[in-house]
Amino acid sequence: MNFFDKLNAAIAENNSLLFLGLDPNPEMMPYTRIEADIITQLRDWLQLLIAQTSHLVCAYKPTLGFYQALGVRGMELLQQTLQAIPAHIPIILDAKHSDLNTSTIFARTVFADWQVDAITLSPYPGQDCVAPFLVYPGKGVFVLCCTSNPGAIAVQQYPSAESPLYLQIVKEAKNWGTPEQLGLEVGTISTDVLSHIRAIAPERILLARSIWAEGGNLNQLLAAGLNANGNGLLIPVPQDILSSDNPSTQIQSLRQEINQTRERVTSEGSRCSVWLPDVCLLNQPPYLDLILQLYDIGCIAFGNFVQASGAIFPYYIDLRKIISNPQVFEQILSAYANILQNLSFDRIAGIPYGSLPTATGLALRLNYPMIYPRKEVKAHGSRRLIEGNFSAGETVVVVDDILISGKSAMEGAEKLKSAGLNVNDIVVFIDHEQGVKDKLKANGYCAHAVLTISDITETLYEAGRINQKQYQALAEG
Structure with a gap:
């Protein structure tokens, strides 16, 4: 079972999004015994916390720095603490690791030797530092993207509040691993920060930090950070609860409060928004609604974009977003099917x-x-060039998304032909009308397109979605 499956199973079993920090901080212990040494007291306290809360939390998060600060005995205490955690509860090691040179050996230590399930990492060394941890199947990482301390604002909000560094980290980190591998660590009491991150990364699990600082509003933070299913946000147990004589009772009450908000978010929210047309054109072009939806969900952007072919276009069409919108995806499949049939x-x-x-x-x-x-x-x-079962001599229709240079479609078709398959037709969603259809025809392929860039340009302009400058950018692209 991989980390995120294990986490979701613990969330479901304990009906809890709470995680508990297992930090050997003497200042947090509710009492001390003069006759016992401090390490022994910390061990007993941490193991008591585990025994009292294993039915109330979805994960435990020991902070490596606290154990390192106690020296050799502290690292021994870490091993004792890890061994005391029930096997079905995932362990997130809070390391904030950032050293590229030691990443490979450290990943082996924490995942292979210590058998923790996930780890927190610093983002600044980039993907190179994260990659050694992602090669371990079933393990997870949380990339730190935001902290709540005042001194971090100058860095995290750079260069501007409208385009802050912490959101760029979120965007980059999403490219480093799948949602089944990589989550995001977020320290904030700001609902704006949390909602901005959730908007960019709706599919990621967020590991919340510092939400109990003065000024934080639990219900508002939950509404901003939970996904549409009332999940996707891991919430820390407040440290002051750990110092109390009966932490389990307080954690149980907090869990109930959180679950009430989760139920409200789930009942009020919708998994997918439904798009409705807002224009009526006299001469309605084919696929009018589909073109408008592509624009409205952000599949068409304007700027200077380098295409896979190397060409620079004043716009970019990103069809990868359609898989997150079932309504649009369904229409696109129907449009392709009309050609394929x-x-x-x-x-x-x-x-x-x-x-x-x-x-x-x-x-x-x-x-x-x-x-x-x-x-x-x-x-x-197997080192196979073609994935899937087939027999030589069969005819294959190639499906691609956008026809710009035709390079990817033609290379794919040639690989298929090299395996003994016949390729006659290539079907794409959008033809950029760069003369590629003729190029493909000269190479023995018949190209079919659901839409052309002219179809999109004229429809968006007539519907008032784009202005004259954007119209020209699309028309001249």
């Missing part, structure tokens, strides 16, 4: 990576088997 083929082949979700959806809808040519051949395993 008039073609003759035995299998559907998606071009990695952008069109694989679409090819999968079409295979399920049309009941055709799917294969795909690998973008790169693995250096291990």
Whole structure:
């Protein structure tokens, strides 16, 4: 069971989003015994906390620095603490590791030797520092993207409050690992900060910190940080509760308060927003609603963008967002299917990576088997160039997303042909009208497109979605 599955299982079993910090801080102990040494007292206290709370929390989070500060005996205490945690409760080691040179050996230590389930990492060394931890199957990482201490504001809000560094970290970290591998650590009492991060990373688990500082509002923070299912936010048990004589009673009350808010968020929220048309054109073009939806959900952006072909366009069309909007995705599959039903083929082949979700959806809808040519051949395993089962001599229709230079579609088709398959047709969603259809035809392929860039340009302009400058950028692109 991987970390996030284990975490979700613990959340469900204990009906709790609370995690508990297991930090050997003598100042936090409710009492001390003169006759016993401090390490022994810390061990007994931490193990008592585990025994009292294992049915109330979803994870434990020991902070490595506290144990290191106690020297050799502190590291021995860490091992004793880890061993006392029930096997079904995940362990998140709070290390904030940031040293690139020791990442590989440290990852082996914490995951292979100590058997913790996840670790917190600093973002500043970038993906190179995170990668050694992600090679361990089933383990997780949390990348620190924001802290609440006042001195961090000058760094985290740079260069401006509208485009702060901490949000750039969120955007970058999402590219380092999947939601099943990587979450985000967020220290804040600001609902704005939490809601901005949640908006950019709706699929990520957020490890909250410092939310109990003065000025924090639990219900507002929960509303900002929870996902539409009332999950996705791990909440720390307040430290002052750990110093009380009966922490389990207070944690149980806090869990109940949090769950009430979770229920409200779930009942009030919706998994997916429903788009409704707001214009009516006299001469309604085909796929009017679909084009408007693509714009409204942010699939079309303006600026200077380098395409995969190397060309610089004054706009960018990002179809990867459609998989998060079932309403749009369904319409796109229908549009592809209208073309495919008039073609003759035995299998559907998606071009990695952008069109694989679409090819999968079409295979399920049309009941055709799917294969795909690998973008790169693995250096291990079967080293197959084509994934999926097929027989030489079969005819394959290639499904791609956007036709700009035709390079990816043609390379994919050539790989399929090298395996003994026949490729006659290439179907794309958008043709940029750069003369690529003729190029493909000269190479023996017939290209089909659901939409052209002209269709999109004219529709958006007539509907008032784009201005004259944006219209020209699309038309001249």
